[in-house]
Amino acid sequence: MTVDDVTPLPASEIARWDDEADVVVAGFGIAGAAAAVEATRHGADVLVLERTGSWGGAASMAGGFIYLGGGTPIQKACGFDDSVENMMAFLNVAMGPGADEKRIADYCEGSLDHFDWLVENGVVFKPEFFGEPGWEPMGDQGLMFSGGENSYPFNTIAMPAPRGHVPQMSNKVQGESSAGYMLMKPIVETATGAGARALYDVRVQRLIVESDGRVVGVVARRYGEDVAIRARRGVVLAMGSFAYNEAMVAQYAPRIAGRPAASIEQHDGQAIRMAQALGADLAHMDATEVAIFIDPQQLVRGVLVNGRGQRYVAEDTYPGRVGQLTLYHQDNTAYLVIDGDAQEEAMASLSPQMMMRPASWVCDTVAELEAEIGLAPGSLQATVAAYNAGAANGEDPLLHKKPQWLRPIGTPVGAIDLRDSTGGFTLGGLLTSLAGEVLHVSGEPIAGLFAAGRCTAGLAAWGYASGVSLGDGSFYGRRAGRSAARA
Amino acid sequence: MTVDDVTPLPASEIARWDDEADVVVAGFGIAGAAAAVEATRHGADVLVLERTGSWGGAASMAGGFIYLGGGTPIQKACGFDDSVENMMAFLNVAMGPGADEKRIADYCEGSLDHFDWLVENGVVFKPEFFGEPGWEPMGDQGLMFSGGENSYPFNTIAMPAPRGHVPQMSNKVQGESSAGYMLMKPIVETATGAGARALYDVRVQRLIVESDGRVVGVVARRYGEDVAIRARRGVVLAMGSFAYNEAMVAQYAPRIAGRPAASIEQHDGQAIRMAQALGADLAHMDATEVAIFIDPQQLVRGVLVNGRGQRYVAEDTYPGRVGQLTLYHQDNTAYLVIDGDAQEEAMASLSPQMMMRPASWVCDTVAELEAEIGLAPGSLQATVAAYNAGAANGEDPLLHKKPQWLRPIGTPVGAIDLRDSTGGFTLGGLLTSLAGEVLHVSGEPIAGLFAAGRCTAGLAAWGYASGVSLGDGSFYGRRAGRSAARA
Numbered sequence: 001m002t003v004d005d006v007t008p009l010p011a012s013e014i015a016r017w018d019d020e021a022d023v024v025v026a027g028f029g030i031a032g033a034a035a036a037v038e039a040t041r042h043g044a045d046v047l048v049l050e051r052t053g054s055w056g057g058a059a060s061m062a063g064g065f066i067y068l069g070g071g072t073p074i075q076k077a078c079g080f081d082d083s084v085e086n087m088m089a090f091l092n093v094a095m096g097p098g099a100d101e102k103r104i105a106d107y108c109e110g111s112l113d114h115f116d117w118l119v120e121n122g123v124v125f126k127p128e129f130f131g132e133p134g135w136e137p138m139g140d141q142g143l144m145f146s147g148g149e150n151s152y153p154f155n156t157i158a159m160p161a162p163r164g165h166v167p168q169m170s171n172k173v174q175g176e177s178s179a180g181y182m183l184m185k186p187i188v189e190t191a192t193g194a195g196a197r198a199l200y201d202v203r204v205q206r207l208i209v210e211s212d213g214r215v216v217g218v219v220a221r222r223y224g225e226d227v228a229i230r231a232r233r234g235v236v237l238a239m240g241s242f243a244y245n246e247a248m249v250a251q252y253a254p255r256i257a258g259r260p261a262a263s264i265e266q267h268d269g270q271a272i273r274m275a276q277a278l279g280a281d282l283a284h285m286d287a288t289e290v291a292i293f294i295d296p297q298q299l300v301r302g303v304l305v306n307g308r309g310q311r312y313v314a315e316d317t318y319p320g321r322v323g324q325l326t327l328y329h330q331d332n333t334a335y336l337v338i339d340g341d342a343q344e345e346a347m348a349s350l351s352p353q354m355m356m357r358p359a360s361w362v363c364d365t366v367a368e369l370e371a372e373i374g375l376a377p378g379s380l381q382a383t384v385a386a387y388n389a390g391a392a393n394g395e396d397p398l399l400h401k402k403p404q405w406l407r408p409i410g411t412p413v414g415a416i417d418l419r420d421s422t423g424g425f426t427l428g429g430l431l432t433s434l435a436g437e438v439l440h441v442s443g444e445p446i447a448g449l450f451a452a453g454r455c456t457a458g459l460a461a462w463g464y465a466s467g468v469s470l471g472d473g474s475f476y477g478r479r480a481g482r483s484a485a486r487a
Numbered sequence: 488m489t490v491d492d493v494t495p496l497p498a499s500e501i502a503r504w505d506d507e508a509d510v511v512v513a514g515f516g517i518a519g520a521a522a523a524v525e526a527t528r529h530g531a532d533v534l535v536l537e538r539t540g541s542w543g544g545a546a547s548m549a550g551g552f553i554y555l556g557g558g559t560p561i562q563k564a565c566g567f568d569d570s571v572e573n574m575m576a577f578l579n580v581a582m583g584p585g586a587d588e589k590r591i592a593d594y595c596e597g598s599l600d601h602f603d604w605l606v607e608n609g610v611v612f613k614p615e616f617f618g619e620p621g622w623e624p625m626g627d628q629g630l631m632f633s634g635g636e637n638s639y640p641f642n643t644i645a646m647p648a649p650r651g652h653v654p655q656m657s658n659k660v661q662g663e664s665s666a667g668y669m670l671m672k673p674i675v676e677t678a679t680g681a682g683a684r685a686l687y688d689v690r691v692q693r694l695i696v697e698s699d700g701r702v703v704g705v706v707a708r709r710y711g712e713d714v715a716i717r718a719r720r721g722v723v724l725a726m727g728s729f730a731y732n733e734a735m736v737a738q739y740a741p742r743i744a745g746r747p748a749a750s751i752e753q754h755d756g757q758a759i760r761m762a763q764a765l766g767a768d769l770a771h772m773d774a775t776e777v778a779i780f781i782d783p784q785q786l787v788r789g790v791l792v793n794g795r796g797q798r799y800v801a802e803d804t805y806p807g808r809v810g811q812l813t814l815y816h817q818d819n820t821a822y823l824v825i826d827g828d829a830q831e832e833a834m835a836s837l838s839p840q841m842m843m844r845p846a847s848w849v850c851d852t853v854a855e856l857e858a859e860i861g862l863a864p865g866s867l868q869a870t871v872a873a874y875n876a877g878a879a880n881g882e883d884p885l886l887h888k889k890p891q892w893l894r895p896i897g898t899p900v901g902a903i904d905l906r907d908s909t910g911g912f913t914l915g916g917l918l919t920s921l922a923g924e925v926l927h928v929s930g931e932p933i934a935g936l937f938a939a940g941r942c943t944a945g946l947a948a949w950g951y952a953s954g955v956s957l958g959d960g961s962f963y964g965r966r967a968g969r970s971a972a973r974a
Contacts, residue, residue: 007766007929098741251770251918254585254948276928279494279764283738286773308885310797329816376884378876382869389865397863398795431738441763442494461741 006273008209011216020230021047021197023484024218025238026204026271029057030470031453032238033184034477035436035484036191037121042485044233046196049220051203051239051266055188056181058240058264058425058454063136064179065146065467066118066474067459069163070111074143077127082161084108089158091459094147095468098284098461106434107459107475114475115165122186126168133296135319135466136179138350140168147465148318152400164467183470202227207235207274207449215278215448234448234484237438238477241454242269243425252285253426255327261291261423271455275430278449281441283457285428289464290323293421294336295355297346300405302338302416303387306330309370309379311387314401320464327422334418335373337366337384339410359414369413384409427464429456436480448487450480493760495696498703507717508534508684510971511705512725513691513758516544517957518940519725520671521964522923522971523678524608529972531720533683536707538690538726538753542675543668545727545751545912545941550623551666552633552954553605553961554946556650557598561630564614569648571595576645578946581634582955585771585948593921594946594962601962602652609673613655620783622806622953623666625837627655634952635805639887651954670957689714694722694761694936702765702935721935721971724925725964728941729756730912739772740913742814748778748910758942762917765936768928770944772915776951779810780908781823782842784833787892789825789903790874793817796857796866798874801886807951814909821905822860824853824871826897846901856900871896914951916943923967935974937967 023039025032028050039046048055069075069087087108092101119125130137130144137144146164148154167182192198201222208217208228217230242248243263249256260267276282292299300316306326313325315336326334338346338359347356363369370380388408390396396406430438430451437445458472510526512519515537526533535542556562556574574595579588606612617624617631624631633651635641654669679685688709695704695715704717729735730743730750737744747754763769779786787803793813800812802823813821825833825846834843850856857867875895877883883893917925917938924932945959 005929007927096741098737098744100737250585250587251768251944252772254583257585273928276763276768277766279766281738281763282769282772285739285769308797308799310795312795378873379885382873386865386869398866440494441760442492457738 008207014228017230018227021045022233024231025236027238028055030059031473031477033187034474035236035481036196038478038481039485040194044485048198049202060181060184062180065164067467067471068165072115078129095460095463121190124168133300151317234487236480237271237451238453239271240267241426243267245269256288259423263425281431283431284461287427288424290424292323297349297351301342302336307333309375314399336416340412357416360417362414427460435483450484452477452480495694501715504717505714509720511718512723514725515542517546518960518964520674521961522723522968523683525965525968526972527681531972535685536689547668547671549667552651554954554958555652559602565616582947582950608677611655620787638804721974723967724758724938725940726758727754728913730754732756743775746910750912768918770918771948774914775911777810777911784836784838788829789823794820796862801888823903827899844903847904849901914947922970937971939964939967
């Protein structure tokens with residue numbers, strides 16, 4: 001057996017089981033932790049196998065957003081109305097084209113219950129809204145717009161409601177803790193408190209199958225040795241994305257090649273490949289989250305143009321949307337035109353300064369700036385003239401940026417070079433039922449095999465909002481754990 | 488067994504073989520025909536199973552382009568220089584991002600040999616160049632630019648050489664014959680002349696595997712009955728794309744949903760699913776060819792703008808590129824601004840009038856047209872003003888349209904509504920070796936299983952040129968046939 005072999009192993013070849021449990025969960029990130037909680041609660045003896053030395057996964061390093069709505073107590077406390085239908089209307093457009101409407105409906109209908117589940121299991125959300133531009137709240141606020149819900153075009157499609165729910169950090173220290181950790185810690189403690197065991201430094205590599213095709217265990221690598229672990233009821237794959245598998249990225253999501261972000265090196269696609277070897281189906285393998293490396297406090301105050309000097313997105317929308325549109329539709333080329341006053345104002349904001357970018361060029365006139373950047377003569381001048389004419393009237397007829405951010409571009413005028421300034425992670429993966437069963441290409445579930453989190457295709461097809469991954473990972477992690485316990 | 492079941496059948500369950508051959512080829516389009524020729528020539532007894540009542544597939548209804556270069560006799564006779572390196576330089580950019588450089592190099596290096604093979608097998612190319620804008624030659628000319636090789640940006644990356652080789656039609660009658668037919672006929676006759684047998688109305692549905700995983704036959708449906716057909720050396724899948732499989736399109740290429748074109752209903756993805764059920768790997772499932780439904784004689788004479796009134800592509804490039812950029816990057820929204828003189832000139836051209844479009848709006852001024860279309864005030868006016876200023880000097884600094892097509896937009900000025908005016912077919916599929924072996928997700932070939940044509944991932948990732956599908960289908964069809972015969 002080579003390290004990379006993903007071919008399933010017949011159970012008849014297993015001479016000795018090194019360990020066993022009713023439900024074996026591969027991966028102790030958010031999906032695996034949620035699966036472990038629910039599987040134990042449904043009467044299963046649970047063993048979690050984690051490749052690294054500790055629980056957490058990508059989740060514990062993340063901003064911690066969970067996408068929830070439909071009128072959560074936090075939304076209500078902050079004065080926002082929302083409904084299941086309103087949340088669905090937003091997600092169906094924002095996660096598309098190609099988003100799975102049945103899954104979105106299922107997720108929205110279960111959203112309030114999922115909020116309660118998180119809170120019951122120890123996750124704390126502070127009922128305070130953060131309304132400044134930013135990637136995350138600057139303090140310990142628990143609610144934020146996280147997908148451009150209040151920006152064009154989404155504010156014309158559904159009633160704007162913030163749905164990015166952020167676990168509260170006590171004594172938040174920049175860079176030393178994360179809201180994702182504050183999400184993971186209570187869920188992991190709930191799982192282990194309920195009796196789930198965890199083994200660390202165990203890398204799951206192959207599935208073990210009975211002659212009838214049922215998955216009955218895994219082969220894993222621990223301290224250089226292969227161990228066979230039996231799963232009496234089922235295996236839950238929760239091993240993360242394929243963002244760090246170069247070959248898979250080249251085959252499926254080549255635009256993201258060489259620029260993984262908000263991801264961890266353990267995201268090597270192994271869960272996807274192991275299940276594919278059994279005939280598992282896939283979906284949305286080209287979908288990716290994309291970040292653009294600039295502070296939103298700068299974005300909202302500038303005019304963003306592509307390589308042709310044209311505007312293409314309202315600068316005050318979800319910055320991840322700006323990233324997606326830039327990488328995919330503008331050939332990863334953008335420039336943020338920003339004048340001296342706006343740049344100063346952004347720099348003086350309370351935003352963490354990590355993504356604050358200095359101007360790459362500064363000129364006295366837009367004509368000079370256009371020439372410095374190397375844009376076609378007249379292109380940027382026409383764009384800024386049109387923007388300024390609208391801004392003077394508090395209007396943006398082209399892209400509908402909100403009036404509060406409209407101010408004519410003055411002088412001196414600079415530009416921030418945003419070429420090749422994006423990165424992200426993959427969103428595609430195994431096709432699963434709403435119960436968390438891994439589906440074979442025949443359409444039938446593969447017996448004994450369940451999955452959740454970023455090794456599966458979730459809510460997002462082409463489109464994203466912060467909180468969707470921890471959201472569907474925890475939501476369908478619970479489902480997968482429950483289904484496995486009942487198998 | 489249900490009709491849609493794709494799960495492989497153990498050979499031990501086959502009571503009786505209804506037919507057998509050394510090599511069984513599923514599908515009698517271009518890839519299957521090429522495979523049949525080469526397999527018979529390499530000593531194999533060959534049986535081709537075709538789902539419809541006749542050979543041909545999508546190929547026989549196509550424009551018949553084969554993408555060939557590196558200095559073919561036709562290129563030389565028409566006065567064009569080309570080289571393997573030059574062809575590779577173009578394809579590496581035009582088929583990307585994510586295009587497989589090794590496959591492109593392999594294809595380019597074999598291109599001259601492949602030209603000879605086609606000619607030896609009876610395909611006739613007339614050594615005459617067609618240089619007018621168009622989707623295909625208007626007459627029986629044998630050579631045409633087919634991927635924007637002579638347009639920006641490709642004309643700055645490689646020396647422009649036309650590579651769309653078109654089989655000659657005798658007595659071409661519009662709509663009654665196709666160059667694709669003139670490609671298919673001699674190849675099919677070569678295959679059958681060499682001894683390949685063909686069965687029609689046979690729909691291949693499942694693979695039959697030995698206990699060691701080797702593919703040893705297929706189960707097919709014929710006149711309502713299942714038949715088992717043994718393949719002593721190998722099975723070659725050549726069953727076309729998944730453009731007509733709605734579920735697969737939704738999972739992998741949702742942008743093309745509801746708009747298949749240049750494809751046939753038999754393209755239901757069955758080959759891909761049968762092989763996936765054995766653990767076959769996939770690639771570039773999101774890639775699609777895209778046509779835009781307008782005559783290129785109109786395109787080159789107009790100014791193409793998106794929903795923001797902005798230009799985004801040189802109007803004189805490969806119209807399939809215009810289609811891809813419109814569907815994927817401009818939200819399938821475009822308007823072609825064209826003045827009265829230019830529209831008349833296009834209508835008077837020798838172009839077949841099938842795709843010639845009337846103006847959707849006609850106005851006296853661009854300002855009025857902008858309002859009629861509903862574009863943001865000033866947006867189209869700025870675009871046309873900039874275009875006209877450049878055109879007056881024979882320049883297009885924004886997009887580098889060729890001077891011969893630059894003429895200021897006059898009055899009356901119209902626009903052709905090109906919203907939702909695209910369609911196309913899928914380009915992704917099974918991952919194969921350069922020898923045509925279907926690769927398992929472990930990276931190893933699946934014993935006894937070969938594939939070519941549009942059920943495989945070929946040269947194109949995100950990008951296309953006419954002739955690439957018949958090109959890689961015939962090229963790797965030959966490889967697959969040879970590999971199967973030698974297995």
